[in-house]
Amino acid sequence: MNASSIKTWHWIHKWTSLICTIFALLLCITGLPLVFTHEIDRALGNTVAPPELTAAEVAEATRPRIDEMIDDAQRRRPGHFVQFLSQDDDNKYVYFVRLGETADATLPSAVYAYDGRTGKMLSEYPLNDGVMSVIFRLHVDLFAGLPGMLFLGAMGVILVASIVSGVVLYGPYMRKLAFGSVRARRAARILWLDIHNLLGIVTLGWFTIVTVTGVINTLSGPIFGRWQETHLTQMLAPYRADGAAEGSNVNAPQRALEAALAHVPDSELGFMAFPGNNFAGPRQFVVFLRGNTPLREKLLTPVLVDAADGRVLDSRELPAYVSALLISQPLHFGDYGGMPLKVLWFTLDLLSIVVLGSGLYLWLRKRNTSIEPWRSPLGPSDRAAMNVGAST
Amino acid sequence: MNANTNTNRTALEVWGMPVLLTVMSVVALVVGLIADGVADIVACIGAGAPVVVAAWHVSRAVMRTR
Numbered sequence: 001m002n003a004s005s006i007k008t009w010h011w012i013h014k015w016t017s018l019i020c021t022i023f024a025l026l027l028c029i030t031g032l033p034l035v036f037t038h039e040i041d042r043a044l045g046n047t048v049a050p051p052e053l054t055a056a057e058v059a060e061a062t063r064p065r066i067d068e069m070i071d072d073a074q075r076r077r078p079g080h081f082v083q084f085l086s087q088d089d090d091n092k093y094v095y096f097v098r099l100g101e102t103a104d105a106t107l108p109s110a111v112y113a114y115d116g117r118t119g120k121m122l123s124e125y126p127l128n129d130g131v132m133s134v135i136f137r138l139h140v141d142l143f144a145g146l147p148g149m150l151f152l153g154a155m156g157v158i159l160v161a162s163i164v165s166g167v168v169l170y171g172p173y174m175r176k177l178a179f180g181s182v183r184a185r186r187a188a189r190i191l192w193l194d195i196h197n198l199l200g201i202v203t204l205g206w207f208t209i210v211t212v213t214g215v216i217n218t219l220s221g222p223i224f225g226r227w228q229e230t231h232l233t234q235m236l237a238p239y240r241a242d243g244a245a246e247g248s249n250v251n252a253p254q255r256a257l258e259a260a261l262a263h264v265p266d267s268e269l270g271f272m273a274f275p276g277n278n279f280a281g282p283r284q285f286v287v288f289l290r291g292n293t294p295l296r297e298k299l300l301t302p303v304l305v306d307a308a309d310g311r312v313l314d315s316r317e318l319p320a321y322v323s324a325l326l327i328s329q330p331l332h333f334g335d336y337g338g339m340p341l342k343v344l345w346f347t348l349d350l351l352s353i354v355v356l357g358s359g360l361y362l363w364l365r366k367r368n369t370s371i372e373p374w375r376s377p378l379g380p381s382d383r384a385a386m387n388v389g390a391s392t
Numbered sequence: 393m394n395a396n397t398n399t400n401r402t403a404l405e406v407w408g409m410p411v412l413l414t415v416m417s418v419v420a421l422v423v424g425l426i427a428d429g430v431a432d433i434v435a436c437i438g439a440g441a442p443v444v445v446a447a448w449h450v451s452r453a454v455m456r457t458r
Contacts, residue, residue, distance in 0.1 A: 170410065175400050179409040180449030184457040198449055201410045202442035205417035295426040330425055337424045337432040344436055347443050 006172050013165035014363065016158050021356050023155040027214070028353045030139040033132065035334060035345045038090065040132060041125075048123045050093045050115040057118065064095065065119030066254035072121060073097040073112050074250060080109050082250055084279075085257075086271035089297070093117055096125070103249050103276030146221050153218030159211050163204070170201050189365050196358040199351050206348045207355075213328035223325050227318065228278055235304050235314045236281045244282040249275040253285065255310035260287035260303035263312045268292055270300050275307050283307050294336075298326050413442045 088094035111125040141148035267289035273279035334345030420438020
C-alpha cells in the first residue's frame with residue numbers, strides 16, 4: 001500500500017471513528033450489564049423462579065392453564081386489554097402476559113409472569129423504573145423512540161466503516177512488527193497504539209458480528225411494520241369486512257393456541273398476539289410458533305386463528321427479512337450458550353471498550369502534540385525536538 | 393521472538409493470526425447458534441481464543457517491563 005492510500009484510509013478511520021466513538025462507547029458500556037439482564041432481573045426480584053410442585057400438583061398439571069392466566073391478568077387490570085402471551089425461552093413453565101390500555105398500544109400497562117402448570121401469578125414485571133430500564137433505553141433508543149433507534153443504527157453503520165478502515169490500516173502498521181507486539185517500555189502513545197491494534201484485530205470477528213446484528217435490530221420496528229403491511233394484511237384480507245369485535249378481545253385463547261400447535265408439528269409457543277393488536281387481526285389471534293430444534297427455535301411461524309371458533313384460518317412462513325432479524329437477535333445478545341458465553345460476551349465487550357478508549361486517547365494525544373508547537377512559546381529547535389519525541 | 397525488526401514481514405506473518413482468530417470466532421459463534429450441547433462448548437472455545445491470545449501478549453509485555 002502506498003503512502004497516499006494509507007493517508008486516505010487514515011482519514012477515513014479518523015473521521016468515522018470520531019463520529020461514532022462516543023455512541024459506540026455508550027453502547028458498549030450499557031451493553032455490559034445488559035448481557036446479564038436475565039440474572040439481574042432474577043436477583044432484583046423482577047422475575048422469580050417457578051416453585052417446586054408437589055406430586056399431586058404435578059399430576060394435575062397436564063397442560064398449561066392459558067385461560068386461567070389470561071382471566072387472572074384481565075381481573076388485575078379491568079378495562080385494559082391483553083396484548084400478548086409469551087413463553088419464557090429459558091424456562092418453559094413461565095409465561096408472560098402483557099396488557100395495554102388499548103389492544104394496540106405501543107407501550108404495555110402491565111406485564112405479569114405466570115406459572116403455566118398452576119395458572120398462578122409469579123410476579124409483576126416492573127415497567128419503566130429502576131436503573132436497568134434507563135440502561136436499556138440508552139442502549140436501544142436514547143429515550144427517543146424510533147428516531148433514536150435509527151440514529152444508533154446509523155452510528156453502527158459508521159462503526160462498521162471504522163472497523164473496516166482499521167483493519168486496512170493494521171497491515172501497514174504491523175509491517176515491521178511481530179503479531180501481538182506490545183512495546184511496553186516505549187512512550188505511552190506507542191504502548192496504547194500497540195494495545196489498540198492487538199485488541200482491535202483479535203476482537204474483529206465478534207465486534208463486527210455484534211455491530212452488524214445491532215444495526216439489524218435497530219430496524220426491528222420497520223421490519224415488523226413491513227410484515228404487517230404485506231403478509232399479515234394478505235392473511236387478513238378475506239375477513240376485512242367483519243370489522244372489530246365488540247367488548248373484550250379475550251376469547252378462549254387456550255383453544256386457539258392448541259389449534260395452532262396442532263396445525264404446525266414439532267412446535268411450541270413463541271408468543272401469541274391477541275385480537276385488535278397490530279400483530280393480530282380484529283377478530284383473530286396470531287400465534288407465533290417456534291420450532292424445537294436449536295436453529296428452528298429462533299425462527300417463528302405465524303398461525304392465524306379465528307377467535308370465535310378456534311379454527312386455523314391461515315399460516316405462512318415469515319419472509320426472509322424477518323427471519324434475518326430473528327437470527328440476528330441471539331447473535332447480538334449472546335444468550336444462546338449459557339453462562340460461559342455470557343461471560344465471554346462481557347469480556348469481549350470490555351476489550352472493545354479498551355479499543356474505543358485507546359483510539360480516542362491516541363487521537364487526543366496526536367491532536368495535542370500538533371497543536372502544542374503552535375501555541376507554546378518554545379523556540380524552533382525545541383519544537384522540532386518535541387515533534388520528534390511525539391512521533392517515535 | 394524479537395518484537396521489532398527492520399525487515400518487512402510477509403503477508404502470512406502479518407495476517408495469519410488475525411485471519412485465523414477471526415474465522416475461528418465467527419464460525420464458532422454461528423455453530424453455537426445452530427446447534428446445542430457440544431456446539432456451545434465449541435462456541436466458547438472459538439470466541440474465547442481471541443481473549444486468551446490478547447491476554448497472553450499483554451501479560452508478556454507487562455512481565456518484561458518488570
